[in-house]
Amino acid sequence: MKKIGFIDYFLDEWHAEKYPAWLEKTSGGEMKVAYAYGMANMAGKLTNSEWCEKKEIKLLDSIEAVVDQSDYLVVLSPDHSEYHEELSQLPLRSGKPTFIDKTFAPDRAGAIRMFELADKHGTPMYSTSALRFAAEYSGLVKQGIESICSLGPGEFGNYSIHQVEPIVSLMGTDVIRVMWTGTANTPALLIGYADGRQATINLYGLECPFNMALSYETGQSKFLKIESDFFGAFIENLIGFFESGKPLVPQAETIAIATILEAGMKAAKTPYQWLALP
Numbered sequence: 001m002k003k004i005g006f007i008d009y010f011l012d013e014w015h016a017e018k019y020p021a022w023l024e025k026t027s028g029g030e031m032k033v034a035y036a037y038g039m040a041n042m043a044g045k046l047t048n049s050e051w052c053e054k055k056e057i058k059l060l061d062s063i064e065a066v067v068d069q070s071d072y073l074v075v076l077s078p079d080h081s082e083y084h085e086e087l088s089q090l091p092l093r094s095g096k097p098t099f100i101d102k103t104f105a106p107d108r109a110g111a112i113r114m115f116e117l118a119d120k121h122g123t124p125m126y127s128t129s130a131l132r133f134a135a136e137y138s139g140l141v142k143q144g145i146e147s148i149c150s151l152g153p154g155e156f157g158n159y160s161i162h163q164v165e166p167i168v169s170l171m172g173t174d175v176i177r178v179m180w181t182g183t184a185n186t187p188a189l190l191i192g193y194a195d196g197r198q199a200t201i202n203l204y205g206l207e208c209p210f211n212m213a214l215s216y217e218t219g220q221s222k223f224l225k226i227e228s229d230f231f232g233a234f235i236e237n238l239i240g241f242f243e244s245g246k247p248l249v250p251q252a253e254t255i256a257i258a259t260i261l262e263a264g265m266k267a268a269k270t271p272y273q274w275l276a277l278p
Contacts, residue, residue: 002242003034005070007063007087009077011038011052012045015101016076020055022235031239033057033074037066039083063090072242073098079158081106085114092118092125097242100127103161103261104254108278111258115251126247127254129165131210133237135228142170144217148199152210156187156203160264162210163201164257167191170214171199173256177274180267189264192274 004023008016020033036057038048045051052059060066067073073091077083081103091098092114104127105111118125148171150163168175174194182188182202191199210226241247259277267275 001029002031002071003069004031004072004074004242005060005066006033006036006057007066007073007075007091008036009039009080009083009087010042010045011036011048011076012042012050013076013078015078016051017055018231019074019076019235020057022231023239026232026235027239031072031242035060035066035069037061037063039087063087067091067094067096070096072096075100078102081158085110088114089117092123093121095121095123097124097245099238099241100125102127102129102165103158103258105258107262108255108259111255115255124241124245124247126241126249126251128234128237128249129161130231130234131162131226132165132169132230132249133233134166134210134226134230135233136212136224136226137166137170140170140214140222141216145171145214146197146217147215149202149213150200150211151202151204151208153206153208154203156182156189156264156268159203160187160189160201160261161257163203164191164260166212167199167201168253168257168260171197173252175256175260175277177276178260178263178267179274180264180269180271182268182271187268189260189267191260 024032036052037060041047049059067090073096075087078101148167152163175191176194177192179190181190186204188202212224214222263275263277
């Protein structure tokens with residue numbers, strides 16, 4: 001049985017809660033979350049020690065110990081990406097397959113640094129939103145997509161990744177500018193491509209399901225309501241990555257996504273004005 005180590009800002013959060021059972025079940029018991037480290041205890045949450053006791057996972061006192069004793073590594077902190085680079089320093093030097101949860105990095109520079117560190121030490125690594133693997137996207141023809149309108153729930157800071165990731169996977173990385181068109185309660189971002197194609201993301205609160213409308217150069221269109229088990233598909237992909245050491249998500253896409261999200265936060269300060277991307 002291969003042992004997986006969790007590294008988190010604090011452990012009593014939704015992803016850390018769900019991933020262990022999913023990974024063990026989907027791998028047929030061949031993989032198990034055995035070790036964990038939490039940087040801090042969060043007020044109003046179980047302490048890291050309490051969480052590990054509940055989950056029957058061994059709490060270790062350092063990231064180094066988790067890295068040393070694990071076969072595969074998962075850096076979590078899904079709602080606090082500002083800690084990803086710090087939490088990832090030893091994992092990315094380890095040479096062991098490492099997954100870094102969404103959102104990969106709060107800015108383009110940090111994303112590039114983490115990939116460079118992993119490449120330098122020969123560490124297989126990737127990051128993704130689980131939405132990338134929704135079945136509704138898998139059969140789409142990418143060629144000729146002219147425009148996308150995407151809708152979904154949540155706040156821009158930690159949920160926009162779930163719309164930007166599928167857009168970049170479908171339309172590519174050649175984004176040159178963004179424009180904020182939303183309000184305080186309904187964030188929205190216009191994403192402009194070099195050849196004139198465009199996409200919009202719109203966040204309409206927790207009750208809004210993930211939806212996407214696509215228009216093709218031919219005049220055809222498609223409407224998708226995302227209802228498939230995208231987390232299940234993501235876990236299958238993650239297990240495949242651990243086994244092969246080969247991530248399916250291109251670095252260029254992950255860096256482009258980080259660049260768009262960073263620019264989107266800046267664009268919110270100057271609505272209805274194009275902001276050029278580096």
